[in-house]
Structures are given as structure tokens and as C-alpha cells.
Amino acid sequence: MWTAFSNKDLSLPSDQLHLWSVCKNMHEDRISTYWDILNATERERALKxxxxxDRSCFIIARGVLRMLLGNYLGIAPAHIEFQFGPNGKPYVIHSNDIKFNISHSGDTIILGFIKKHRIGVDVEYTKREVDVKKIAEHFFSEEEVRSLFALDQDYHTQAFYNCWTRKEAFIKAVGSGLAFPLDQFVVSLESTKEATLIDTKWDKEEKEKWMLHAIEPRKDYIGAVSVKGNVAGITSWSYQ
Ligand SMILES: CC(C)(COP(=O)(O)OP(=O)(O)OC[C@H]1O[C@@H](n2cnc3c(N)ncnc32)[C@H](O)[C@@H]1OP(=O)(O)O)[C@@H](O)C(=O)NCCC(=O)NCCS
Incomplete structure (x- = not known):
């Protein structure tokens, strides 16, 4: 359940996960406000x-990210500074505490925030033409391919996106992008079962340290969030 939310004072208690869904189309008329709070590098990137x-999606995503971080950290949104991991994952420099991740697809942007723990989010628009078999065989683990094609054909597309977004959320939490071997971990993919990291082949105990959670921000969108650590509660807002 996504609750409507505009701007108020926000606090992020330890072990609480905050998820935000943004409908890009509802924010087009605020592009110039968001543009004003971006830094020179972000503006340069937007113009490319x-x-x-794609330009407006980037501006809105960064603008909303700055608004939310400004609120959590008590800093003016324009003054927020980022640094980047070796594979491009952005982090905020003002606090070692707050971690975030963003994903966008179609006209939906998802942002996740939590203290201390690694976090990755992914969302995908599910009404695109995709070659499920070809992509699954290329990107998924053997176990995931077997589970996918054991399902009735009617469930293939949904299970495919469940798997894709859960895997992507995990590698985004790790921060390594595609450098991470996708066949070395296994996620659940049935919509009827809870999202779970089933296997981490390099260390059987690693999977116990992770939380996976499936999200459906809007019709025709499937997503997932992955956190390394304990998550005591999840609040989901739609950013108005
Ligand atoms: C960035 C990456 C991790 C995800 O890209 P994507 O799926 O195209 O895009 P998303 O919208 O989900 O995420 C993009 C955001 O993730 C963040 N990001 C960038 N690099 C990241 C990284 N290494 N780790 C985590 N997050 C990252 C950024 O905030 C970026 O938004 P920005 O460009 O507006 O700053 C991409 O480099 C990648 O490796 N994708 C793998 C795709 C794939 O084949 N997955 C297989 C799943 S089975």
C-alpha cells in the first residue's frame, strides 16, 4: 500500500526501510524547480x-532524491553532495548512516532509503516486448530457468520480471553492476511465494544476511528491493 505524501519533516529510524514511488508524468511541471537544485555535473549529464x-526522468529522479535527502538530513537540497563507488553507485557524503538507491522504468521512479545497510532497488515496466526465453537463459541461474519454465506459460512474463528485478535489486545493493556473476545466486520468482534469496553459491550463509522484498508500485510495474541487514519495518509512499 503506497500512501500519498508531499513534504514534511521526515525521520528514518534504524532498521526502517522507506520506499518512495514517483510518477514522472505528475512532476513534469516541476522540472525547472528540480533543475535549480541540481549541481553542474548533473546538469551537464542531463543535457547529454x-x-x-530520458532527460526529464533524470532531472526528476535527482530532484526528488535531493528533496528527500535534504529532508532526512536537514540540509538544503542544493547543498547535498554525492560520491560514487567503483561501479558508479551513488552515496551521499554528509552521513555514513543514510544509504539510498534509485531505479527508473517507463514513467515510474522508485527510491529506497535505509540507515547503514546496503540497499538496491529495481523497477521494470512489464508491458514491453521481451524475449523471455532468450534473456532468461542468458542472465538467470540454471535453477531460476528451471523454476521459470516449470510454471504454466501464462505466468512466465510475471515470473520473469520477478526474477529480473530481484536479481537486479541484489546486484544494485552490492553495487557491482554486471561485474557480479548472475549465475552465482538464486532468487525466488513465483508471484505466489515471498521474495527470497534462495542461494548464494560462494557462501551458503551469505543468503541469511539479506532481505528481499517484492513491490508493485503501479499497474504494469514490478519491482524489488534488497537490503543487507535487518529490516524491522517498511513504509511505502507515493511522492506527490
Ligand atoms: C546501474 C545499473 C546497476 C542498473 O542500471 P539500470 O537497470 O539500467 O537502471 P536503474 O534505473 O535500475 O538504476 C539506475 C540508477 O542506479 C544507480 N546506480 C548507478 N550505478 C550503480 C551501481 N553500480 N550499483 C547500484 N546502483 C547504481 C544510479 O542512481 C542510477 O540512476 P542515475 O543514472 O539516474 O544516477 C547498471 O549498471 C547495470 O549493471 N545493470 C545490469 C542490467 C542487467 O543486465 N541485469 C540483469 C538482471 S537479471
Missing amino acids: FRFQK
């Missing part, structure tokens, strides 16, 4: 997008 829709 060939398509207007």
Missing part, C-alpha cells in the same frame, strides 16, 4: 540525453 523523456 538525446531524448527529452
Whole structure:
């Protein structure tokens, strides 16, 4: 359940996960406000997008990220500074405490925030034409491919996106991007079962340290969030 939320004072208690869903189309009229709080590097990057829709998505995602971080940290949104991991994962420099991750697809942006723990989020628009078999065989582990094709064909697309977003959320939490071997971990993919990290092949105990959670921010979108650590509660807001 995604509760509507605009701007108020926000606090992020330890072990609480905050998820935000943003409908890009509802924020197009605020582009200039978001543009004003971006730094020079972000503006330069925004101007490099060939398509207007990609440019506005980037500006809105960074703008909302700055608004939310500003609120959590008590800093003016324009003054927030980021640093980047070796594979490009952004972190905020003002606090070692607050961790975040962003994903966008279609006209939906998802942001996740938690203290201390590694976090990754992913969302995908599910009404695109995809070659489920080809992509699954290329990116998924043997166990995931077997589970996927054991399902009735009617469930293939949904299970495919469940698997994709859960795997992607995990590698985004790790921060390594595609450098991480995708066949070395196994996620659940049935919509009827809880999202779980079933196997971490390099260390059987590693999987116990992780939380996976499935999200459906809007119709035709599937997503997931992954956190390394204990999550005591999840609050989901739709950012208005
Ligand atoms: C960035 C990456 C991790 C995800 O990219 P993506 O799926 O195209 O895009 P998303 O919208 O989900 O995420 C992009 C955001 O993740 C963040 N990000 C960038 N690098 C990241 C990294 N190494 N780890 C985690 N997050 C990262 C950024 O905030 C970025 O948004 P920005 O470009 O507006 O700053 C990409 O480098 C990648 O490796 N994708 C793998 C795709 C794939 O084949 N997955 C297989 C799943 S089975």
C-alpha cells in the first residue's frame, strides 16, 4: 500500500526501510524547480540525453532524491553532495548512516532509503516486448530457468520480471553492476511465494544476511528491493 505524501519533516529510524514511488508524468511541471537544485555535473549529464523523456526522468529522479535527502538530513537540497563507488553507485557524503538507491522504468521512479545497510532497488515496466526465453537463459541461474519454465506459460512474463528485478535489486545493493556473476545466486520468482534469496553459491550463509522484498508500485510495474541487514519495518509512499 503506497500512501500519498508531499513534504514534511521526515525521520528514518534504524532498521526502517522507506520506499518512495514517483510518477514522472505528475512532476513534469516541476522540472525547472528540480533543475535549480541540481549541481553542474548533473546538469551537464542531463543535457547529454538525446531524448527529452530520458532527460526529464533524470532531472526528476535527482530532484526528488535531493528533496528527500535534504529532508532526512536537514540540509538544503542544493547543498547535498554525492560520491560514487567503483561501479558508479551513488552515496551521499554528509552521513555514513543514510544509504539510498534509485531505479527508473517507463514513467515510474522508485527510491529506497535505509540507515547503514546496503540497499538496491529495481523497477521494470512489464508491458514491453521481451524475449523471455532468450534473456532468461542468458542472465538467470540454471535453477531460476528451471523454476521459470516449470510454471504454466501464462505466468512466465510475471515470473520473469520477478526474477529480473530481484536479481537486479541484489546486484544494485552490492553495487557491482554486471561485474557480479548472475549465475552465482538464486532468487525466488513465483508471484505466489515471498521474495527470497534462495542461494548464494560462494557462501551458503551469505543468503541469511539479506532481505528481499517484492513491490508493485503501479499497474504494469514490478519491482524489488534488497537490503543487507535487518529490516524491522517498511513504509511505502507515493511522492506527490
Ligand atoms: C546501474 C545499473 C546497476 C542498473 O542500471 P539500470 O537497470 O539500467 O537502471 P536503474 O534505473 O535500475 O538504476 C539506475 C540508477 O542506479 C544507480 N546506480 C548507478 N550505478 C550503480 C551501481 N553500480 N550499483 C547500484 N546502483 C547504481 C544510479 O542512481 C542510477 O540512476 P542515475 O543514472 O539516474 O544516477 C547498471 O549498471 C547495470 O549493471 N545493470 C545490469 C542490467 C542487467 O543486465 N541485469 C540483469 C538482471 S537479471
